[in-house]
Each structure stands twice: as C-alpha cells, then as structure tokens.
Amino acid sequence: MEINKNQIRIVLRNCGVIDPEDIREYIARDGYSALAKVLFEMTPERAIQEVIDSGIRGRGGGGFPTGLKWKIARSNHADQKYVVCNADEGDPGAFMDRSVLEGDPHSVLEAMAICGYCIGSTKGLIYIRAEYPLAIERLKIAIGQAREYGMLGNKIFNKDFDFDIELRYGAGAFVCGEETALIHSMEGKRGEPTVKPPFPAESGYLGKPTNVNNVETFASIPVIFNKGAGWFNKIGSEKSKGTKVFALAGKINNVGLIEVPMGITLREVIYDIGGGIRDGKEFKAVQTGGPSGGCLTKKHLDTPIDYDNLIAAGSMMGSGGMIVMDEDDCMVAIAKFYLEFTVEESCGKCSPCRIGNKRLYEILEKITKGAGTMEDIDNLRNLGKVIKDTSLCGLGQTSPNPVLSTMDSFMEEYVEHVIDKKCRAGVCKSLMQYIIDAENCVGCTACARNCPVNAITGERKQVHLINQSICIKCGACYEKCKFNAISIK
C-alpha cells in the first residue's frame, strides 16, 4: 500500500503523542523552550517581529496577521492588558480546537505566556464552551501543573515576568466566537457584539487592551520560536503560511482530523488523505467555513487552499470544518440547514440578521416545499446581499454565504425545485412521490401491511395504489417490495 504523506503536523505535533495530563511529557517534547528563549534572548519587540516574519495569520477564520495584532496590542498603553484565547468553537462539524486542547493543552498555555510577554500583559483568559468538559478538565490540570513547575505565576524562570491564566466558560452561543461578543460574555454581560472600532486591542475586556487569538493560532506559536520564522514561512503558499488543521467530515471514507500545509489542493485532501467519497459515489461539493462559509465544487478541486483563494471562490477558511457532500445531497436543503443554524444562533441585536435571515429561511422553506417561484430566487439573492452589507457583526455579514454560494454553483438545482418541482437528490420530501408500477405489482400486500399511515390500498392479487395526500414518504413500502414495483419520482 502506498502511503501519501502530504500532512505535516505542527499544531497537532503532540496530539496523540503525549499524555496531556502530564506536563513532563510536554517538557520532554521541548515544551516551554520557546518561552525560555523569548524571555532570555528576545525583547518583546524582537519577538513580535519574529511572529510577523513567520507570516502566520489568525486561524479562527478571519485570517488577520497575528504578529500585527500583537504589535497593535503592545502599542496601546494601560495599567492592565489581557491575553484571551478564543476556544469557543461553534461551527457544526468542527472539532479542531477541542482536539488540540484535549491532546496538547500546554502548547496553548506556553503561547499565551509568550503573547503576554510580547504585548505587556500579566493575565490570560481562556474562553471555552462548557460543552467541552474533557478539554476543561485537562486545561485545569495543565494550568495547575504549569504553576507547580513555575511556568505560570510570579517570576517565571526567576525573571521579572508574571503571567497567569484563568478559565472563563461560555454557554455555547455561536455569536460568542466573535471577539467583541466573547468579551461581553466574559464580563458577565449578554453575548452581543458591538461595532468595531474600537477594536479589542484598544478597548477590550473591562475596557482594557485585549489580544484575542484562536486556539490553533496559539498552538503554532511555540513552534515558530523553536524552529524560527524562516522555517515556518517556507511552509504554505505565498500569502498563507504554515499549516491548517481541518476536521474532515461528511460523505468521506476517512473522517478525521488532518493538518495540511496551506496551498494544498482540495483534490489531495479529499482523495489522498480522505480516501475518497464513501460508497464510491460522486463528489459534489465541500462546505468550508461552516455556516459562514460557502461551498467549493468540482471546478475548485485543483485550487490551492489558502485564505485568499477560498474567499475568491465565494467561501472562506473559517475555523476549519470541512463537510464533504456527494450526489445524494440536495444543495438547497444544505443551504437551508446552515441558515436554520444561523437563525437559531443570531443574537437578535441588529435587524438585518434577526429578521433578514428568518425571511431568507422562509423563502428556502417555500422552495423546498415546492411552492417557490422564480421571483423567490431573485429575492433570495437580493435579501442575502442586503444582510451581508448591513449586519453588525461577522455572524450576519457571512450568514447568507451558504445560500449565495450554492446559488452561484448550483443554480440549476434551485430552478429545478421551482419550475420542475423536482429534487434530484431525493432529499426534499415534498417534491418526491412513491409510485406503484401496475405492471410489476403482483398484489402481495406487503407494502400495504408495512405502511405506517395506511396510505396504500388494494385487494390481494390486485394492483395497489398509494394515496399521495396521506403518504409521509417514509420509504417503508419501497424497501419491502420484492418485485421492484415501487419507484421514486
């Protein structure tokens, strides 16, 4: 068997390798060397320059250059500054941050201490969702051990540098992944976003300068210092450096957690690493960026994956969920699924997001029920654009993306739903019918006996008939028929 080693593990370097509940295992893998190096060999300015030179960009989805973020946070003066780790991973189907925190919590703690030294902060906070009990437990153990070994607390390495970390729990609201909403939630207020500026780097937690980075970004930092920015920025594509962790899920053979260099193609991810589509079916699309992203299709299979190319393709990097879809998936239903999530998670503060997404969802509902018109399709696009342009925060500004991008790539499916009242994937139940073929039906009554709603009538040894107004399209008759007399139309 030929093994294709196109994965490089930087962020996941210790996941599945060390015991996350024993700091000595992390130390044995050169743990806390980067912190020592930064404290003893670099000024904060020099260390920030190293991060800038590495080219790393925020792994939470936005892709803002991390080093620049640190530089801005350093330039704002205050009696207290904060380092915040955003572990509020909320995309459906994403589990990268959870895996890092469960498998290698110390790498995040070490990076936060480095960040504290760079921006001039003594306090770190990890905002983590309460739904991640194991990650929380391992973080607590890690923080305890790091204090015991003097890697957190006062006078780290006997230097004049104090840094400690506390946990803050989120209740699992998607909007709290947005940094201003996250900060409000940590302050005990409602998790609602506010307009930027002011950016958290000027006025964040308790009104103090605050630097917020994602788990995966932090986990890359110790490697940048251990190996050097010059080593790190050779990995990846021209404008996106390093690696990205993806949670590969959906209709793919090897569901799993992967880490690939930026600039890899979708084809390599799906066919080489993911082992291809399940049951030999045909690839249709990949949703990246979760409910904020869009779908990539066959024509994007050979596009290098990086921040800019994904945006150009109408999607986004997002935090790294990758959901693979095959020919049995209806793209209108997929768009509806993501929008349902957004409607549920909208905080309700601004009306474009609160009302707009609801109306958008209702139009999709109408189309999947077979009552849509071509005017509805135009409305979808217009309304989607208005929501994008006028929403307050990232949630609303990106929520129509799944709808708009599926419309761009799969317009014919929308038209089919509206004009032909047909769902080619057989997902939208209102648009399909089970029909008994009179030529093949022998009147065995198996279908009628198995129908849970008694929608099938017919005498023994006579052709049977399905009453479409009663049928709930469960497919029980279709499965029971031994004579292939029932077909889906």
Add this chain to the structure above:
Amino acid sequence: MGKINSPAELKKMQEELKDGNNCIVRPKDKVVIKVAYATCGIASGATEVMNYMSVELEKRNVDAIVKKTGCMGYCYAEPTIEVSLPGKDPVVFGYVDIKKADQIIERYIRNNELVEGVIPVNYHNID
C-alpha cells in the same frame, strides 16, 4: 517537583525525560501502548479498551506502560491505539475492541505477528 528556575534547568530536565534515568517518552526495554483518549475515542469505547489492556497485560506478565493521549486524528477508526515494541517502530491499530485488543496482546505483542487493522501513518511530524 519544584519550580524550574532557569532555561538551563529546563534543558536538563528535558534531556533526562527524553532518555536519561527519568525517561518518560519511550523507555527502551518496555512495551508502550498509547490509547487515543479524547472525546471522540472515549465515545467509541476507548475506556473499555484501555482498562482491558492494563489488566490483561499485567495478568499475562508483559512489562508494559499503558497511557492515554489526545486524538490521533483517525476518527473513522476509533478506538485507536499505538503499540511500540522495544526496538521497533510504533504501529497504530484502528477499530480496537476487546476481541481485537486480545489479538494484539497475544499475537503482536507476545509473538510479533502482524494483526489486521493497522493504520498507515499518513503524516510527517516535526521533531
């Protein structure tokens, strides 16, 4: 264990833990079994496998260390375990249940025969 007071102390500790007397990474004369023990593995039954391994290896007089790690990334094949025999490259097994664990102990660990269900390593790790 007390505080680490300087980079030199850290370095010394790293070396000891890597291959000194306090070696924690992979003692040369021992069988090391790592169980992927994150939320995903636990949900698929890693606890049962880990407990079985610890109890049975002791019962069968194999000098082994069983420890938990984070996710190895092979979600589709959970529970997964990695077995390192002295002097050999680590091997990852997927879809491990009690029956498979028994086979791994009897056939791979004690008799060095390969058992089905090996997952090829498909990544480079940095060191």
